[in-house]
Amino acid sequence: MHRAGTRPGAATGAAALIALALAVAAGCGKNKQEAKEPEPDKAAEAEVPGPDPGLCDVVGKRVTMFDLNRDRMPDVWKVYERSEEAGTRLEVMRCKQVDFDHDGRKDYVAEYDDQGRVRSERFDFDFDGRFDAQYSFDDQSGRLTRVERDSDFDGRYDLREGYDERGVIKRVERDRNHDGQPDLWEQYVKGELVAILYDDDFDSRVDRREEVAGDDDAGAPLPGETPEEPTTSEDSGDAGGD
Structure with a gap:
């Protein structure tokens, strides 16, 4: 006779299920323990x-x-x-x-x-x-002295900025026709633009002057004269890259 509420073999079936679950758990644990970190890719490290x-x-x-x-x-x-x-x-x-x-x-x-x-x-x-740009600094003061820019991103610097000993801009040279020679000069006094000089026929000589602030201290040359400290073809370099 069996007690009410029980069936023959129920205990045996339950024990079997428990044993199976334990075996599966043990197998999973073993797999986790045996899992190893992937070996580093030596080729990737070399690159x-x-x-x-x-x-x-x-x-x-x-x-x-x-x-x-x-x-x-x-x-x-x-x-x-x-x-x-x-x-x-x-x-x-x-x-x-x-x-x-x-x-x-x-x-x-x-x-x-x-x-x-x-x-x-x-x-x-x-x-x-x-x-596209290079900044140069004074060896002693550490202040900015010169900036070269490739304004049209063609691989050649076509704009140069000069700064005084205080790091204040004093002149800008532009190469508008991309021949490696400046043909427009901006002059500054105390960081303020006072005059623009133009080489309209691109012969490296000033053809006209445009006053901006009317400051006579700009020291601009007369038409036909070469501006102070012009950039030569030797100074004109490629913007460079990697």
Whole structure:
């Protein structure tokens, strides 16, 4: 006789189900324990890009890399040079390269002197692999002295800005016909535009002058004379790139 509410074999069936569940759990646990982290891709590690040696000197220098967007590829490179002064070992950053759009090409480069002060900066604003502007700084004061720009993004600098010892703009030269020679000059006094000189026939000589602020201190040459400190073809270089 069986007690009310029970069926023959019920206990045996329940025990079998419990045993099966335990076996499955044990198998899962074993699989989890045996699972291993994937081996690092040696080929991928070998392809990790470093700083571009064509943009600054990296020979014999220490390089640190940073991954700003966490895609496991560096997008900032800092280059350090070690030296010794008065028996003290020093390390100063000499170059920094940045890939802002993460396409593998450097879009910004800064170079530093042996004191760690910035000497020049280059920018690729449209991310086409060619630099569109270069900023130069005074070695002593660190103030901006010169800016070269590729205003039409054709790979050649066609606009140059000059700054005084205080870092205030004093002149601008433009190459409107893209022959490598300036043909428009803007003159400034205390940072204010006072006159514009034009070379209308592109012979590197001033043909007319336009007064802007009426300041006689601009010191502009007369028509037919060459403006002060003209840019020659030797100074006109390609904007460059990677």
